[in-house]
Amino acid sequence: MSSQGNGLPEDKSWPELELPELLTSNGTVRALHAAIETDWDSLRRSGCQTAAGRASWKHIIHDPVAGLLAGETYLRSIFEKIKKDRLNNAREISGVILAVRTLWIDSKLEAALDSFDGAGAQVVLLGAGMDARAYRLSCLRESSVFEVDFPEVLQAKTAILEAAVGGIDEQKQPILKAKSLSRVAADLTEDDWLQKLQISGFEPKKRTVWILEGILYYLSHCQAIKLLTIIAEKCQLTHTVLLADFMNKQATKLSSSTFHFHCDWPDELLPSLGFSDVTLSQIGDPDANFGLMEDPLNLFNKLRSLPRSIQTHPDDGTPCGRLYLLQASGSPNQTDS
Structure with missing residues (x-):
């Protein structure tokens, strides 16, 4: 279904709320x-x-x-x-930023897996939460997927999905699209999460796509840098791809009690940690639009027109809170370049 510039379907209708x-x-x-x-x-x-x-x-x-x-x-x-x-005829419909982020990660994930020339790869979702990519993306058919999160989160998720199996409506039962799925109970702020990942079957020397979606800014600066460094070190072992989103400092001020880590220049941070190829997108960019951000007066398009160093909008003095989408990669033959 095609959409207007603010994410609304062209007929201006919206799917009604349907509770499963x-x-x-x-x-x-x-x-x-x-x-x-x-x-x-x-x-x-x-x-x-x-x-x-x-x-x-x-x-x-x-x-x-x-x-x-x-x-x-x-x-x-x-x-x-x-x-x-x-x-209210809002220029940005609630959830549009999440929709764009989801579609951006989906598209970059598929492209990364395609670049591996059909070779089976690992996909690791850190702070996976209630993510269901393993059940909806056919590009994962040759991939081993690992979901890492708190034990109680994974236990609840597993129980909910198990309840759906054998339900009344066979067409709505979850069907695994990935080659395999392993859930790894671990706290990313502790030092043993990588060990637990490897015990669950993760192979450090196998090509891997790491997904950090909506997780980094919940961590402290020290915790986030440590996490990113561990992933960057894998570039010395194998072809490694990172897909992640970063808030700038102004964005974390939206909830200073919830959001902690921020980075105004993640495209400079990631190379310093060991990634050799880094690209940054902002919501509304050509590869982060998906037909949902066509209105030039959309908040995100107005931000894109300003230099990233500007902290407050010159028109109204509002904070320039930005969400950056980062793709980074590296491999053993690139790390010295």
Whole structure:
């Protein structure tokens, strides 16, 4: 379905809120989501919010289990925000930045796997949350996928997906698209996550795509740099690709209690850590648009027209909060170049 510049379908309609049947009929699933809302902190709950965003943009992102993983509360919340934006003729519809980020990572992931000439690769999602790429991307058919996150997050995710298997509607049951999927219970702020990843079957010398989506800014500066350095070191062993998003300093001020790590120049940071090929995109760039950012007065297009060094918008004095999308790579024969 084609879209207008603000992400709305051309007929200006929006898919109605459809709660997955299991969210209302399955006691186990309802109990799991109730526990998520009461027991999890904002970092853990962010996975459900991301899933809700993907479910609400289903005319753009085809994720069969996003709604189930999101839960009723987060689904209703994002749909109410979208309804309000549409009534106000907003230039940016809620969730559009998440939709663009999802599509950007999907497209770069597929291109990276294609560049490996059909050779099976590993794909590691750090802070995977409720991500369902292993169930929706056919480009993963030759890839071993590893999802790394807190034990309670992966346990809840596994239980929710298991409840969907054998459900009433066979067409909506999750089907694994990846060659294999391993869930690795680990805390990325601890020193043993890489060891746990290798125990789960990860091969350090095998070509790998690392995905850090919506995770870096929840970490401290020290934790984020350490994580990125560990990944960069893999460039000395094998062809390594990193796909990640970074907030600049002004963006983290949106919630100083939640967001910590920021980087105004990630395209300079990553080469200093050991990546030999780094490209940066901003929301709205030609490769980070997907027909959702055509309005020139869209907030993100207005930011793109300003030098990245400017911290406040000259027109209204608002903070220039930016989200950068980074693709970085390296391999043993490039690290000295």
